[in-house]
Amino acid sequence: MAVAVAIVGVSFGVLAEPVIGSAASVVMSVFVFAGSAQFAANAVLGAGGSITAAVTAAILLNLRYVPMGIALAPSLRGDALKRGAYGQAMVDASWAMANRGGGRFDPDFMLGATLPQYPAWVLGTAAGVLAGGAIGDPADYGLDALFPAFFLFLLVNGELRSGRRAVAAAALGAGIGLALTPLAPAGVPVIVASAGALIGLLPGGEGPAEHPEIEGDPVG
Amino acid sequence: MADAWVVVIALVVTTLVIRASGPVLLGGRELPAAASSVIALLAAALLSALVVTETFRGEGSELIVDERALGVGAAGLVLVLRGPLLVAMGVAMAVTAGARALL
Numbered sequence: 179m180a181v182a183v184a185i186v187g188v189s190f191g192v193l194a195e196p197v198i199g200s201a202a203s204v205v206m207s208v209f210v211f212a213g214s215a216q217f218a219a220n221a222v223l224g225a226g227g228s229i230t231a232a233v234t235a236a237i238l239l240n241l242r243y244v245p246m247g248i249a250l251a252p253s254l255r256g257d258a259l260k261r262g263a264y265g266q267a268m269v270d271a272s273w274a275m276a277n278r279g280g281g282r283f284d285p286d287f288m289l290g291a292t293l294p295q296y297p298a299w300v301l302g303t304a305a306g307v308l309a310g311g312a313i314g315d316p317a318d319y320g321l322d323a324l325f326p327a328f329f330l331f332l333l334v335n336g337e338l339r340s341g342r343r344a345v346a347a348a349a350l351g352a353g354i355g356l357a358l359t360p361l362a363p364a365g366v367p368v369i370v371a372s373a374g375a376l377i378g379l380l381p382g383g384e385g386p387a388e389h390p391e392i393e394g395d396p397v398g
Numbered sequence: 399m400a401d402a403w404v405v406v407i408a409l410v411v412t413t414l415v416i417r418a419s420g421p422v423l424l425g426g427r428e429l430p431a432a433a434s435s436v437i438a439l440l441a442a443a444l445l446s447a448l449v450v451t452e453t454f455r456g457e458g459s460e461l462i463v464d465e466r467a468l469g470v471g472a473a474g475l476v477l478v479l480r481g482p483l484l485v486a487m488g489v490a491m492a493v494t495a496g497a498r499a500l501l
Binding site: 182197198199202205206209210211212215216219223229232233236237240241242243244245246247248249250251252254255256257258261262264265266268270274277279280281317318319320321322323324325326327328329330331332333334335336337338340343344345347348349350351352354355356359360362363364367368371372373374375376377378379 | 402408410416418421425426427429432436438439440443444446448459460465474478487489492495499
């Protein structure tokens with residue numbers, strides 16, 4: 179996984195350097211460490227958008243960490259400070275890999291999965307900033323297909339095998355996401371799509387089932 | 399360039415607060431059964447929404463089917479045939495890049 183994160187980090191560095199400069203690109207990766215929000219803020223600024231528009235786009239994308247954090251919360255022990263610190267280790271890939279099904283998460287697994295991704299993201303960004311124009315357009319390498327493929331892996335090998343309700347929630351999530359994409363700002367469709375989980379309130383559920391361990395080694 | 403630093407600082411603060419919110423406010427205790435059964439399904443709903451939005455969203459928020467969708471579709475085929483993750487990700491990149499070069 180760290181390899182994929184590093185590659186995406188390089189592409190962030192390449193795209194961000196001409197817009198916000200070398201230092202701000204690297205500092206952003208060091209202290210924000212949220213790929214989609216960083217790409218979005220940068221894209222808005224690059225297109226001539228205002229500071230407010232750039233920050234709003236990033237916040238909207240990051241708001242998915244609210245439902246993700248709510249899902250994680252019951253698995254966390256310790257005082258508020260410690261729990262908040264675990265929350266900082268929440269990046270999409272680690273959060274999803276730490277999901278043990280039935281609403282349970284393994285917080286230490288999540289932390290362990292995030293640790294190698296952090297230097298990969300920062301060093302990748304630095305490499306992209308330095309290499310800059312020599313690399314060209316990251317889209318030429320198909321990098322934009324990397325993360326959807328990864329999320330698809332977690333969906334197909336994990337969630338969709340954990341019962342019919344998970345399949346229904348996934349179908350609802352995908353439907354809401356597609357329907358809202360042309361209508362709402364980037365980030366909003368994913369947040370609203372979490373409402374797909376509300377079918378868990380219907381009576382006659384299977385109960386929170388364990389889902390099978392994801393096969394293969396997700397931490398590539 | 400000053401604008402860039404304002405954006406960086408705003409992102410640092412908001413990201414930290416957003417990531418801490420769920421764990422700080424709701425952590426460390428068991429939730430009611432109804433909440434648990436919803437939470438158990440959050441991952442499925444969020445992941446599938448991430449897949450479709452990151453696959454079909456165009457530059458201007460419109461829905462598009464382009465080379466990227468081809469690449470993600472090929473990765474899906476690898477996964478359904480129980481291929482490993484790294485193969486699926488490699489196929490996604492290769493098919494997307496290949497299609498962009500050819501089409």
